[in-house]
Amino acid sequence: MTTVTLWGRASSANLQKARWALEEVGVAFDHREVGGRFGGLDTQQFGAMNPNRLVPVLQHGDLTLWESHAIVRYVAAQFGGGALWPEGPADRAPIDQWTDWTATTFQKGWIALFWQLVRTPPDRHDKAAISAALAETIAALRIMDAQLQQTDHLATDAFSYADIVAGVSLYRLTTMDIDLPDLPGVAAWHERLKSRPAFEKTVCISYDELRGRSAH
Secondary structure, three states: OOOEEEEOOOOOHHHHHHHHHHHHHOOOOEEEOOOHHHOOOOOHHHHHHOOOOOOOEEEEOOEEEEOHHHHHHHHHHHHOOOOOOOOOHHHHHHHHHHHHHHHHHHHHHHHHHHHHHHHOOHHHOOHHHHHHHHHHHHHHHHHHHHHHOOOOOOOOOOOOHHHHHHHHHHHHHOOOOOOOOOOHHHHHHHHHHHOOHHHHHHOOOOOHHHOOOOOO
């Protein structure tokens, strides 16, 4: 079988999406940690793989792929056998919808909040920016909660790759020093995800090494 190689540090939320997807489909892969305390993003080798010099990057045979959601979608299509991404266009559509919504709407708030509260040193915290990011995050979570009170998972009742790209946020949101409203749908979804070994293995890991580090 052609070797799969995944580049990126384990504490990267975007890397966690790709790693979680690979674990879910049971594909053996070589994980090479780069970025953050590992360095390596400024090398000629990494720049040739990803001109943005960001993680993750996935290599599979002659394919080199960057952008976390593209990687997760590829893993689902190539190795998932329809489990993470059905074959029918109508069945795929809500999964793609919620994945795109995660990229364009949900991530803007929660990642900004994480950078302000965790990645930024405390003496440089911007209270106004934190308040705005928290409000944006909660607004998005309420949209998710309304959906998750109708379905067991984000797009449908079945687990899909949409749950992976959105679900990575939950460990961080529930371990940061923030007050979130009661969101029963999101809470029940979180419990379902925590029952998945791949989620616990790839997402529920310490991010202490990122505290106060304002660089990638």
